Amino acid sequence: MVTPMENETLTIKAEAKDLNFYYGNFQALKGLNMPVYDKKVTALIGPSGCGKSTFLRCFNRMHDLYPGTRYEGGINFQPDNTNLLSDKVDPIEVRMRISMVFQKPNPFPKSIFENVAYGLRVRGENRRAVLDQKVEEALRSAALWGEVKDRLNDLAFNLSGGQQQRLCIARALATDPELMLFDEPTSALDPIATASIEELVSELKEKVTILIVTHNMQQAARISDHTAYMYLGELIEFGVTDQIFIKPQQKATEDYITGRFG
């Protein structure tokens, strides 16, 4: 189904295999099979409640925080072919490799510096010089350094919404993740902040694999290489973004994309 772009080989970074997910007795994800390609942006689209955020949150085992949730099947993570959902794999280990940016900017009520440094501190890094360097790198990558370099000790809450979200991206970047998850990162932001985050996501894929949930189809079309359309917990169609948007294989996808549904 997937046709690789010209002169380009795709490597799989993670792949969902017959993934089922349950909230108690309710099955929220039904037999998902889908690859996430290395150093690419993969977008998950679909109407509200279709399970795209639920799917995303399987990748960093966020569901483990809540009782009554259950995974079946697996997400195989490369290059070590670890099943992220296995009972034997510690969710903390998974979250150390895969970072996440949330829907609402959620900086900690700490300084800008400490927000970005938190992931490093959790990993036992307390050397000031290393922290200084990594924080600066992360803030530069998140296109925030110029705006905050003179006030790293200010509270993160003093930043604007868009800056806070970029701070959260810096926090997620500082620990050199292999995969970054974005859960509708621009839904709480104004159009200008949204544009800057989108631009940032497109730049980041040079360094890191990105999986992004969005309810905004134009956004998916603008920034992603691959797109998956989900509906009622099922994967309806997965393919190269251009193909999904120009000539989808499934009628359901076409209806959603053309706005006849959803």
Next chain:
Amino acid sequence: MTPEQKLNNIRTIIAKAKRFDLAFAVLGILSLMLGVLVFAALFGQMFIDGAPRFTLDFFSSFPSRRAENAGILSAWVGSILVMLVTAMAAVPLGVAAGVYLEEYAPKNLLTDIIEINVTNLAGVPSIVYGLLALGVFVYQFGFGQSILSAGLTLALLILPVVIVATREAIRAIPGYVREGAYACGATQWQTVRDHIVPYSMPGILTGVIIGLARAIGETAPIITIGALTFIAFLPPTPIQETFPFMNMDWLTAPFTVMPIQMFNWTSRPEAEFQHNAAAAGFILVLMTLSMNALAIYVRYRLRKNIKW
């Protein structure tokens, strides 16, 4: 109906409906005044009655058989030391229990039973704590009728307040902040240490101070464990000249506290002592009020940096 009639109609309806606003506001002010005025009257009365005793000597004198020489030195020192022990015991225990119940405890029957128990503890009459403490701290543990026993007793008394305050404060932390910490790869303990406890500090401290303000006025459990009413000396000072330069002897010293001193004076037949009692009461209320004020201030200061 002309448009004009329609408009008048609407205005009549609004005016009618608004009468209830007025009625409720009056009722509310009256209920408030009832509490505030009664308190103000009591407070004022104590101030007037105690006025002749508000001298430095009153604060720096031990109790005496002669009312005009008697002071509250041993009482206020005792109260402060007992509060110190209470805070030292109740804060770590209460915060740990609250954090455990909110963050670690599995949601099962046992947890539910513990929760109900904690809530019920808050309703146990304080004299029952006194009896418990008499049996456990004074005799079983052999702490005697000391500051330590009294402090631990009052710590038990305010423990539910601290636990409930801790839990409420933790629950106010939004889920997405907690998720943010976990998403960084933090363990449960790191999340609790770096986020949950610091962010719930304003609420916890407020609860602790409110609890202490309640404890400082408690009389019954302290009498039950056998606090003396006539103490003409201070506990030994914790600092000494020889190594290790400090000692904990004050913990086991006999003591009295403000409400007991006050109670003692009110039960004296001589009218002169009533002035002492009123003055001590006034100081005690002042202590409680300033603790409440401190709670409000602490909350305001710490909340300033946290917005959600």
